[in-house]
Amino acid sequence: MNLLKPQTPILDFSNPITKGLFLDCPLFEGAGAQARNIWRRVDGAFTGTPTWDNGVYGRVLRFSSTQGITYLDDTTQDLVTGFSMESLVKWDNTNPNNTLISKRSSYDGTGIPFEITRDGSNGISFRIIGNSANLNTGNIFASGIWYHIACTWDGSTQSIYVNGVLSTSQARSGTVTNNATNITIGMLPSGAEKMSGDVSHVRCWNRGLSINEVKQLHQNPFQIYKRPTLFGRSIYLSPAASTANSNFFQFF
Numbered sequence: 001m002n003l004l005k006p007q008t009p010i011l012d013f014s015n016p017i018t019k020g021l022f023l024d025c026p027l028f029e030g031a032g033a034q035a036r037n038i039w040r041r042v043d044g045a046f047t048g049t050p051t052w053d054n055g056v057y058g059r060v061l062r063f064s065s066t067q068g069i070t071y072l073d074d075t076t077q078d079l080v081t082g083f084s085m086e087s088l089v090k091w092d093n094t095n096p097n098n099t100l101i102s103k104r105s106s107y108d109g110t111g112i113p114f115e116i117t118r119d120g121s122n123g124i125s126f127r128i129i130g131n132s133a134n135l136n137t138g139n140i141f142a143s144g145i146w147y148h149i150a151c152t153w154d155g156s157t158q159s160i161y162v163n164g165v166l167s168t169s170q171a172r173s174g175t176v177t178n179n180a181t182n183i184t185i186g187m188l189p190s191g192a193e194k195m196s197g198d199v200s201h202v203r204c205w206n207r208g209l210s211i212n213e214v215k216q217l218h219q220n221p222f223q224i225y226k227r228p229t230l231f232g233r234s235i236y237l238s239p240a241a242s243t244a245n246s247n248f249f250q251f252f
Contacts, residue, residue, distance in 0.1 A: 154208025164218030
């Protein structure tokens with residue numbers, strides 16, 4: 001079966017889930033030196049030489065501890081009272097500090113509007129406001145398995161969802177102090193703590209998604225597009241059930 005280069009989708013802004021969306025990166029390019037941001041048509045710049053792999057919905061970006069992506073900071077990233085992020089991810093190993101996404105401005109962790117990284121206990125750590133606001137899932141992840149991850153903060157509650165189900169949450173109020181640091185995928189903005197694994201469909205919102213919205217995105221990540229059929233005709237398979245070599249969408 002041959003993979004075809006996917007066409008750039010068009011966001012359907014009549015869908016309420018698109019409210020507050022400011023980063024939408026399918027990471028399905030399969031070639032080139034830039035990663036598209038569907039929301040603004042502003043591409044991210046690669047660090048290192050990008051490579052691609054087969055994933056849950058066709059082509060995905062492969063990180064091997066040398067790559068990363070940088071999206072330039074702008075005012076849409078001002079996340080004062082809320083934030084959400086989702087992604088499909090498959091880590092290669094259980095090493096800590098495998099960064100999925102970050103906007104950290106200082107290495108001591110105090111200047112963090114948000115950051116999601118692999119912790120040292122086969123879980124992930126979701127940080128906002130600073131080191132005092134870490135939220136950790138605990139030992140729930142295995143290497144080589146695809147997971148749908150969504151992290152949300154609505155100004156009062158910080159939550160992590162795994163495969164559409166709430167994994168953990170905590171009360172967290174306060175106001176995020178914004179910075180001019182770029183958003184990075186697969187590494188810290190400094191270039192440190194690069195991840196090893198596959199990533200696709202990274203999205204960010206400047207508001208907290210509801211549990212129903214998270215469930216909808218897990219069930220059908222293409223519903224926010226006007227042209228979902230361009231991604232192919234296939235039966236949805238849960239990311240949790242798929243492996244590196246099976247159960248993924250193809251572009252027909």
